[in-house]
Amino acid sequence: MDRIILHSDMNSFYASVEQAERPELRGKPVVVAGKEELRHGIVLTKSIEAKAYGIKTAEALWQARAKCPDLVVLPPRYKLYRRYSEMARSIYYQYSDLVEPFGLDECWIDLTGSLHLHGGDALVVAREISERVKAELGCTVSIGVSWNKIFAKFGSDYEKPDAITPITRDNYRSIVWPAPVRELLYVGPATERKLRDRGINTIGELAAAPDGFLKRRLGKVGFVLRTFARGEDATPVKPYDPTARDVSRVVKSYGNGLTAPHSITCEADAKALVWLLAESVAQRMREDGMRARTIAIGVRNDVDLSGYGCQVKLPRPSAATRHVAQAAWAMLRIRERFDEDHPIRALHVRATDLVEPDLSGQLTLFDDPEPDWESLDRCIDEARRRFGNTCIVRGVELLDETLAGTDIKDENTVHPVGYFHR
Amino acid sequence: MAMVRGIDSREKRYVKVTAVTDEDGRITPVSVEWEDGRVYEIDRVLDRRQAASLKVGGTGMRYLVRIGQATTYLFHEDPRWYVEAKIPRM
Numbered sequence: 001m002d003r004i005i006l007h008s009d010m011n012s013f014y015a016s017v018e019q020a021e022r023p024e025l026r027g028k029p030v031v032v033a034g035k036e037e038l039r040h041g042i043v044l045t046k047s048i049e050a051k052a053y054g055i056k057t058a059e060a061l062w063q064a065r066a067k068c069p070d071l072v073v074l075p076p077r078y079k080l081y082r083r084y085s086e087m088a089r090s091i092y093y094q095y096s097d098l099v100e101p102f103g104l105d106e107c108w109i110d111l112t113g114s115l116h117l118h119g120g121d122a123l124v125v126a127r128e129i130s131e132r133v134k135a136e137l138g139c140t141v142s143i144g145v146s147w148n149k150i151f152a153k154f155g156s157d158y159e160k161p162d163a164i165t166p167i168t169r170d171n172y173r174s175i176v177w178p179a180p181v182r183e184l185l186y187v188g189p190a191t192e193r194k195l196r197d198r199g200i201n202t203i204g205e206l207a208a209a210p211d212g213f214l215k216r217r218l219g220k221v222g223f224v225l226r227t228f229a230r231g232e233d234a235t236p237v238k239p240y241d242p243t244a245r246d247v248s249r250v251v252k253s254y255g256n257g258l259t260a261p262h263s264i265t266c267e268a269d270a271k272a273l274v275w276l277l278a279e280s281v282a283q284r285m286r287e288d289g290m291r292a293r294t295i296a297i298g299v300r301n302d303v304d305l306s307g308y309g310c311q312v313k314l315p316r317p318s319a320a321t322r323h324v325a326q327a328a329w330a331m332l333r334i335r336e337r338f339d340e341d342h343p344i345r346a347l348h349v350r351a352t353d354l355v356e357p358d359l360s361g362q363l364t365l366f367d368d369p370e371p372d373w374e375s376l377d378r379c380i381d382e383a384r385r386r387f388g389n390t391c392i393v394r395g396v397e398l399l400d401e402t403l404a405g406t407d408i409k410d411e412n413t414v415h416p417v418g419y420f421h422r
Numbered sequence: 423m424a425m426v427r428g429i430d431s432r433e434k435r436y437v438k439v440t441a442v443t444d445e446d447g448r449i450t451p452v453s454v455e456w457e458d459g460r461v462y463e464i465d466r467v468l469d470r471r472q473a474a475s476l477k478v479g480g481t482g483m484r485y486l487v488r489i490g491q492a493t494t495y496l497f498h499e500d501p502r503w504y505v506e507a508k509i510p511r512m
Contacts, residue, residue, distance in 0.1 A: 020474055020479060020480070020481065021479045021480055022479050023476070023477065023478060023479045084481075087472070087481070134474075135473055135474065136471075136472040136473055136474060136481065137474050137481055138474030138475075138476065138479075138481060139474075
């Protein structure tokens with residue numbers, strides 16, 4: 001028997017929440033954007049009205065204003081969005097215990113086992129959910145209904161806003177297959193280019209792609225994508241625990257990144273930022289009792305906004321700030337020159353390859369015993385828990401005055417979203 | 423929204439509320455204190471549901487309460503309470 005899966009996507013989420021909170025903004029072009037003074041001035045979400053002016057997500061604010069001089073620009077209020085997100089999930093949760101969030105504004109809901117309790121018609125339930133979100137939150141959702149998660153998501157993207165799109169065994173060849181491959185989950189620009197080179201432009205063509213080509217050009221993931229395109233994805237919808245923090249369920253890595261308030265052109269500023277980011281990453285690992293084996297960094301250059309990434313294995317899994325920071329700093333220092341000709345715009349530090357908390361890991365025989373950095377960190381964590389994240393600051397982080405007072409952990413944590421669970 | 427004669431528009435106004443929380447966590451408002459100090463006893467809660475306020479924005483648990491002859495909405499935004507206050511036409 002086929003599963004019955006809904007994918008619910010809150011339309012223009014941040015902007016819709018702002019419009020629900022402030023009725024005078026309804027019907028107006030609204031964008032939620034980062035702070036321009038800190039050079040975070042890009043569009044995070046646009047309202048439906050702003051979209052009509054051709055304003056795009058991730059566009060710079062000056063570009064958006066050029067398209068629409070009357071644009072209303074609002075700073076993000078993440079606490080508020082989280083509250084709306086939780087309220088939406090608590091509605092979904094009344095229809096099934098299998099509710100899997102995908103970011104703040106999207107969820108899969110598996111109705112296979114509970115549909116008979118709600119009348120037996122998936123489209124009726126979808127309509128009920130949509131109407132309840134509208135009445136209780138004042139926002140609209142788009143819902144896709146299908147037998148697998150990929151097509152359900154495709155359905156919720158197919159028509160917006162405030163729509164319900166069923167993708168069935170009878171219609172998927174005429175709805176999903178003619179669409180560009182790009183619209184399939186996990187087909188990004190690079191994959192799209194590789195596929196297009198071989199004349200594969202639509203999802204239907206990907207579904208019919210030969211084994212040899214997929215293996216040669218895309219490797220293992222090629223077969224996964226073809227499975228997606230054929231509607232054969234069997235990934236289950238994970239049960240959502242409303243009491244647990246979202247991130248604790250599917251964590252595969254901890255990462256923090258920041259666009260610096262000014263371009264980084266000296267070693268001290270770069271070091272300050274690396275430590276600041278490493279501190280937050282390590283602190284979050286410790287909170288969840290995790291340790292990482294691999295540390296990765298991402299660097300964005302300020303001249304042409306190009307970027308690169310690299311990673312290194314730690315000798316032992318660790319959650320100590322010092323280890324994360326030193327590994328990240330070592331990678332950055334040998335690659336960057338830190339001068340006016342090579343300014344850095346943004347940095348990202350990520351800890352991956354996580355090990356379970358209770359495994360102590362292999363000890364080394366020949367190294368000198370090291371001080372227990374993690375115990376020191378735990379004392380600092382405790383002080384921060386009680387007095388705030390900025391109550392103890394490392395000396396190195398004070399070298400760049402513009403970063404002083406930046407609370408990475410609470411303000412700049414990007415929750416990882418993973419589709420392939422362990 | 424349909425204009426009522428004599429009412430220009432409405433605004434979100436936070437109010438002081440006395441409420442009873444029973445052992446199951448169910449909250450029932452008992453009285454509302456207006457900003458001028460007048461206290462209105464709530465005679466009856468006619469309806470309670472999670473709802474968005476279309477008039478003044480925001481969302482929360484919406485109570486439809488009867489005070490004397492009148493009925494009005496009282497929103498619990500947790501922890502604060504607000505009403506959709508009428509702004510008289512000048």
